[in-house]
Amino acid sequence: MAHLLGAESLHLEHPTRVVFDSVTLGVSEGDRIGVVGRNGDGKSTLLSLLAGRLEPDSGRVTRRRDVTVGMLDQRDELPDALTVGRAIVGDRDEHTWAGDPKVRDVLAGLVSDVPWDATIGELSGGQRRRVALAALLVHDHDILFLDEPTNHLDIEGVAWLAAHLKRRWPSGSGALVVVTHDRWFLDEVSTATWEVHDGIVEPFEGGYAAYILQRVERDRMAAVAETKRQNLMRKELAWLRRGAPARTSKPKFRMDAAATLIADEPAPRDTVELTKLATARLGKDVVDLIDVTVEFPPKTVLRDVEWRIAPGERTGILGVNGAGKSTLLGLVAGTVEPSAGRVKRGKTVKIATLTQQLDELDAVRDQRVSAVVADKRTTYLAGGKEVSPGQMLERLGFTNAQLSTPVKDLSGGQKRRLQLLLILLDEPNVLILDEPTNDLDTDMLAAMEDLLDGWPGTLLVVSHDRYLVERVTDQQYAVLDGAFRHLPGGVDEYLRLRRERSAAPTAPAAPTASAAAPAVFAAPALSGAALRAAEKELSAIDRRLAKLTGQVAAQHEAIARHDQNDYVGIGRLTEELRTLEGEIADQETRWLELSEQLEG
Structure with a gap:
């Protein structure tokens, strides 16, 4: 594979620590690289160095001539006054970008719900992020550096982005380097x-699952080697302790060997350890939602929802942004009142919610971390053992120095850990997680999932993180068009339902007075056999339109996947697409004619 970009002996340090020390690596044609590591270890910094946005203290980054690089970082750099359309396609003529299947694919996948003429300053944070990602993807780049591209994307958006990146370049060309949790x-x-860890970048073959397998094997081999080393160390130390008079006569090489072993004592790398905490006893009745409707006029958010939550139930809830997932959780938690129906709660239910806003930390933002936990209790029971507040925090990955840090000065991931701990220390028996993965790295997510595996209470999860939902819940439900629907097929079934809803044609609206044909051309009213024949034809047209719409969507995908340098092939596929679209137009015209006759 052709070499695209290389980094040689990169060294970068901040006043308090070394970020990278003599890092050498390369990116070649066809590479698809995921970057993992703890928060703060330098993942985003690595991408900035490779993309040329940050200069190392020493070492260099070189790229092949004419290689183009695109980068999505976590900073919002779009001017507020810029319109959405100008931000994405720039000054290109509409017929130019509208005729490009790749551009159409990006627009449909990321910004179909964002007003084209709106200014960036009018958008929400999630919309701004999607516009920035779309603005990057509509251009051709040899290398893409993506820093947390899945932030603000729902499960559908993440699935679309994965599919887009997999077909973006022909096999063996282009390169992708992505940081994501x-x-x-x-x-x-x-x-x-x-x-990325401890100032180095360690490569592994394969994606996340393969990386975990290799890491477990590496740690197992290291543990075996460490056991042997510890046994030898104990023998050496015992030998050295055999009396002061004899010690002076010991050979110097034995003394040096023992000193080397002691000095080689490694520090544990993965310090995050969450252990089982006690929970309040939960009776057989938890929370029942009975024929519940929630309205925020003029919109009905939830309609006739019935959900009887069982003790120990572990449910993941899916839905697009704004579908009503948080409203549903609010009904369970008691923070939202139904417009109709009723909510019944068991007497022993104790609900806690891990929210997205870190509200639990507002009142203690100026206190030191250790003091916040100590204020609740002096000792805690975890894993059957009593531990101090400091020990509990250390198990959550806080260092001694961070224990005296004010809460307001913690990083996003550290605040998230502290928030989770404070909630668990209240010993709830119903735990609601509303987007719990924000600001957490993959190691912390794995530790949290390990805790949730042994959670004895009821667990309700809303998350766009498919891995987390499938890992910690036993069943999934979806909020679709105000209804609450069970998903026996899990996330895959949800994505299928969403695709079907997107592909289903909406019935053309009846012509308005201004758009209707002149009266002289109006068709006469039908009756008898002609009426039944027209109704039958109209039904057949509905089915045909649904089929044609699916074929058009498939044709767009075929064009997007096709080699963009094969102009003959692209032309043939485009002509087939025009034929399908022409037939849709003819069918819709006939649908309008029949509708008019039937109404007459």
């Missing part, structure tokens, strides 16, 4: 993994 996405798009 979405492990399902990593497994879908990456064929190699870089782990």
Whole structure:
């Protein structure tokens, strides 16, 4: 594979620590690399160095001549006054970008719900992020560096982005380097993994699952070697302790060997350890939603929902942004009142919610971390043992220095850990997780999932992280058009239902007075056999339109996947697409004619 970009002996340090020390690596044609590591270890910094946005203290980054690089970072750099359309396609003429299947695919996948003429300043944070991603993807780049591209994307958006990146370049060309905590996405798009830790970048073959297998094997081998080393160390130390008079006569090489073993004592790398905490006893009655409707006029958010939550139930809830997932959780938690129906709660239910806003930390933002936990209790029971607040925090990955840090000065991931701990220390028996993966790295997510595996209470999860939902819940439901629907097929069934809803044609609206044909051309009213024949033809047209719409969608995908340099092939596929679209236009015209006759 042709070499695209290389980094040689990169060294970068901040006043308090070394970020990278003599890192050498390369990116070649066909590489699809996922970057993992703990928060703060330098993943985003690595991407900035490779993309040329940050200069190393020493070492260099070189790229092949004419190689183009595109990067999505976590900073919002779009001017507020810019319109959405101008931000994405620039000054290109409409017929130019509208005729490009790749551009149409990006627009449909990311910004179909964003007003084209709106200014960036009018958008929400999630919309701005999607516009920035769309603006990058509509251009051709040899290498894409993506820093947390799945932020603000729902499960459908993540699935679309994975599919787009997999077909974006022909096999063996282009390169992708992506930082994300979405492990399902990593497994879908990456064929190699870089782990950033302790100032180095360690390569692994394969996606996230393959990386975990290799890491477990590496740690197992290291544990075997460590056991042998510890046994030898104990023998050496015992030998050295055999009396002060004899010690002076010991050979110097034995003394040196013992000193080397002691000095080689490794520090544990993965310090995050969450252990089982006690929970309040939960009776047989938890929460029942009975024929519940919630309205925020003029919109009905939830309609006739019935959900009887069982003790120990582990449910994941899916739905697009704004579908009503948080409203549903609010009904369970008691923060939202139904417009109709009733909510019944068991007497022993104790509900806790891990929210997206970190509200639990507002009141203690100026206190030190250790003081916040100590204020609740002096000792805690975890895993059958009593531990101090400091020990509990250390198990969550806080260092001694961070224990005295004010809460307001913690990183996003550290605040998330502290928030989770404070909630668990209240010993709830119903735990609601509303987008719990924000600001957490893959190691912390794995630790949290390990805790949730042994959670004895009822667990309700809303998350766009497919890996987390499938990992910690036993069943999934979806909020679709105000209804609450069970998904026996899980996330795959949800994505299928969403695709069907998107592909289903909406019945053309009856012509308005201004758009209707002149009265002289109006068709006469039908009756008898002619009426039944017209109704039958109208029904057949509906089925045909549904089929044609699916064929058009498939044709768009075929064009997007086709080699863009094969102009003959692209032309043939485009002509087939025009034929399908022409037939749709003819069928819709006939549908309008029949509708008019039937109404007459």
